[in-house]
Amino acid sequence: xxxxxxxxxxxxxxxTEKPPFEYQLLKHRAIPGMAKLEVYRANGGYKGLERAxxxxxxxxxxxxxxxxxxxxxxxxxxxxxxxxSFIPKVSGPKYVCCNADESEPGTFKDHELIENNPHQLIEGxxxxxxxxxxxxxxxxxxxxxxxxxxxxxxxxxxxKAAGLIGSNILGSNYSCQITVHPGAGAYICGEExxxxxxxxxKRGFPRLxxxxxxxxxxxxxxxxxxxxxTLSNVSHILREGAAWYSSFGTEKTKGFRVYCLSGHVxxxxxxxxxxxxTFRELIYxxxxxxWKGRNIKCLIxxxxxxxxxxxxxxxxxxxxxxxxxxxxxxxxxxxxxIVFDDQTCIVGAVLRLVEFYKEESCGKCTPCRxxxxxLVQMLHRLENGEGRPGDLDTLLEVGGNIEGxxxxxxxxxxxxxxxxxxxxxxxxxxxxxTHKTCQVGPRAGKQLVGVH
Amino acid sequence: xxxxxxxRVLELKREYPSSRSALLPALHVVQEEFGxxxxxxxxxxxxxxxxxxxxxEQVVTFYRMYNQMPVGRFHIKICDSIACYxxxxxxxxxxxxxxxxxxxxxxxxxxxxxxAKIECLAACGAAPCLQVNDEYLYNVTPEKLDEVLEKxxxxxxxxxxxx
Ligand SMILES: Cc1cc2nc3c(=O)[nH]c(=O)nc-3n(C[C@H](O)[C@H](O)[C@H](O)COP(=O)(O)O)c2cc1C
Ligand code: SF4
Ligand code: FES
Numbered sequence: 001x002x003x004x005x006x007x008x009x010x011x012x013x014x015x016t017e018k019p020p021f022e023y024q025l026l027k028h029r030a031i032p033g034m035a036k037l038e039v040y041r042a043n044g045g046y047k048g049l050e051r052a053x054x055x056x057x058x059x060x061x062x063x064x065x066x067x068x069x070x071x072x073x074x075x076x077x078x079x080x081x082x083x084x085s086f087i088p089k090v091s092g093p094k095y096v097c098c099n100a101d102e103s104e105p106g107t108f109k110d111h112e113l114i115e116n117n118p119h120q121l122i123e124g125x126x127x128x129x130x131x132x133x134x135x136x137x138x139x140x141x142x143x144x145x146x147x148x149x150x151x152x153x154x155x156x157x158x159x160k161a162a163g164l165i166g167s168n169i170l171g172s173n174y175s176c177q178i179t180v181h182p183g184a185g186a187y188i189c190g191e192e193x194x195x196x197x198x199x200x201x202k203r204g205f206p207r208l209x210x211x212x213x214x215x216x217x218x219x220x221x222x223x224x225x226x227x228x229x230t231l232s233n234v235s236h237i238l239r240e241g242a243a244w245y246s247s248f249g250t251e252k253t254k255g256f257r258v259y260c261l262s263g264h265v266x267x268x269x270x271x272x273x274x275x276x277x278t279f280r281e282l283i284y285x286x287x288x289x290x291w292k293g294r295n296i297k298c299l300i301x302x303x304x305x306x307x308x309x310x311x312x313x314x315x316x317x318x319x320x321x322x323x324x325x326x327x328x329x330x331x332x333x334x335x336x337x338i339v340f341d342d343q344t345c346i347v348g349a350v351l352r353l354v355e356f357y358k359e360e361s362c363g364k365c366t367p368c369r370x371x372x373x374x375l376v377q378m379l380h381r382l383e384n385g386e387g388r389p390g391d392l393d394t395l396l397e398v399g400g401n402i403e404g405x406x407x408x409x410x411x412x413x414x415x416x417x418x419x420x421x422x423x424x425x426x427x428x429x430x431x432x433x434t435h436k437t438c439q440v441g442p443r444a445g446k447q448l449v450g451v452h
Numbered sequence: 453x454x455x456x457x458x459x460r461v462l463e464l465k466r467e468y469p470s471s472r473s474a475l476l477p478a479l480h481v482v483q484e485e486f487g488x489x490x491x492x493x494x495x496x497x498x499x500x501x502x503x504x505x506x507x508x509e510q511v512v513t514f515y516r517m518y519n520q521m522p523v524g525r526f527h528i529k530i531c532d533s534i535a536c537y538x539x540x541x542x543x544x545x546x547x548x549x550x551x552x553x554x555x556x557x558x559x560x561x562x563x564x565x566x567x568a569k570i571e572c573l574a575a576c577g578a579a580p581c582l583q584v585n586d587e588y589l590y591n592v593t594p595e596k597l598d599e600v601l602e603k604x605x606x607x608x609x610x611x612x613x614x615x
Contacts, residue, residue, distance in 0.1 A: 185516030
């Protein structure tokens with residue numbers, strides 16, 4: 001039966017072929033067995049931790065990460081070292097929480113990092129704890145990563161037995177423990193304040209801010225929350241130094257990151273590349289271009305919450321970093337690139353995108369809870385050829401009433417696919433109303449009324 | 453709850469600065485043993501962790517992974533979010549429903565298989581994908597789905613479990 005079971009990513013990805021960028025975060029692809037402590041250490045693992053706790057003061061570690069230019073990989077791209085420096089120098093407990101809730105459609109990098117390279121993350125968490133003076137770190141992993149959680153727990157046990165976690169780490173006078181915390185299925189728990197609620201054993205309702213987690217986070221204590229990939233990068237920065245790290249990437253987005261490519265491409269998957277690689281390079285050179293010999297209709301550049309872009313030359317030649325993508329009117333987000341081919345019915349795709357937010361709305365505030373349901377209902381009507389004149393403006397209006405009026409960014413994200421798709425393909429939405437058929441795709445020209 | 457389960461919950465409790473934090477992992481322990489979250493062990497967890505029973509219920513109903521009702525031996529969850537949708541997940545859901553003769557969230561009469569859909573599983577680069585209980589299957593083609601359903605019809609243990 002074993003040959004049926006699959007690790008992530010499934011073959012042939014883990015077979016060594018020459019990588020486009022010398023593997024750092026994804027080194028496990030070239031070196032089998034990286035999940036084992038022995039193999040990880042034989043390849044430079046825990047050298048960063050050694051350097052930090054044996055040779056550096058906590059402040060020096062913060063400065064090193066600041067100097068590296070590392071920015072958060074969870075979505076907003078906030079400089080990691082700067083975030084750490086907000087932690088007040090007070091006595092009493094402080095905490096580090098790794099965000100591995102990874103649930104944004106189009107994003108699947110933490111999944112690979114956890115299942116294959118757990119020590120790289122553990123090392124990053126330990127270094128971060130040392131830097132801010134925390135003695136307990138938590139790794140919040142979405143509950144569906146059951147195997148990833150097993151892998152992480154095994155790795156923690158190994159590291160503990162080797163004196164890398166626990167009392168007097170590596171013979172220093174620094175002590176720290178780490179707990180893996182499984183979530184239980186809720187996209188909202190990736191939002192950092194909801195994550196803290198969930199870690200405290202509650203429903204994942206976002207908290208009112210301020211106070212910010214740096215001041216009052218987990219158990220109302222100063223807390224740093226960083227994405228799984230952000231913290232995995234920290235191990236490399238401490239091992240090789242800030243200058244080395246910032247030699248990769250662009251002026252304002254340093255280093256390398258894992259781009260997640262999905263949708264209608266020949267070779268979907270995770271690609272580790274220097275920050276600022278272009279869409280064209282990722283989609284065509286590495287991803288093999290659009291499947292079935294088709295063309296791109298549009299793409300989503302940074303996970304389902306980021307606005308769609310048309311595949312113009314200008315867009316395709318844009319460097320994928322925070323500033324580059326912002327200049328095109330969208331966002332880098334979590335670097336999940338979703339490609340749609342020219343046979344995609346945009347109404348159907350947008351419906352599917354918005355349905356996600358309806359399903360995942362936590363229900364705490366009315367604009368998001370009710371508004372997402374209305375959006376989905378109206379999109380359903382359009383998709384089924386039952387749309388009425390005026391529906392498109394109503395859609396935009398309802399969307400506008402969610403944006404800016406919601407308690408957290410999940411609500412703000414729900415209308416994003418509608419607004420961006422309508423900007424690019426308004427005539428296709430109108431066609432659904434006037435012709436009661438699709439303009440493209442398998443249902444083109446067929447009567448939609450009563451289909452569902 | 454079994455003695456082993458109780459011990460596991462006590463262990464979890466010791467891992468956190470506040471016992472209530474152990475609630476989510478403790479409920480996973482319950483579900484592993486029973487396949488869903490029955491009332492009695494739920495009350496036991498509440499007592500061990502010193503949490504009000506109502507607060508535990510709120511948590512059980514909030515999080516999607518906790519089954520409030522019994523499900524089949526194998527809970528098939530097919531991802532139907534955008535990346536899987538673009539690569540044929542709707543067709544897989546239809547195929548599975550026809551083959552099993554059940555609708556979504558229904559269980560085959562022999563109690564063997566429950567069919568469900570699920571939001572993005574963070575495996576979009578290997579779409580379409582699904583889970584059998586908590587184990588993943590990637591790049592699922594219609595042929596592969598047939599094979600999976602065939603196998604699960606008679607299996608006792610989850611054939612897709614890897615340690
Ligand atoms: C609805 C919602 C879901 C989110 N999900 C995630 C997630 O799954 N993983 C993540 O790292 N950040 C997620 N974020 C962003 C986090 O709130 C937070 O900004 C991030 O974890 C900070 O880490 P970073 O600075 O290292 O990026 C989400 C935000 C929102 C509003
Ligand atoms: S915006 Fe949506 S997800 Fe955020 S708090 Fe309100 S209901 Fe919950
Ligand atoms: S959309 Fe199916 S795994 Fe992400």
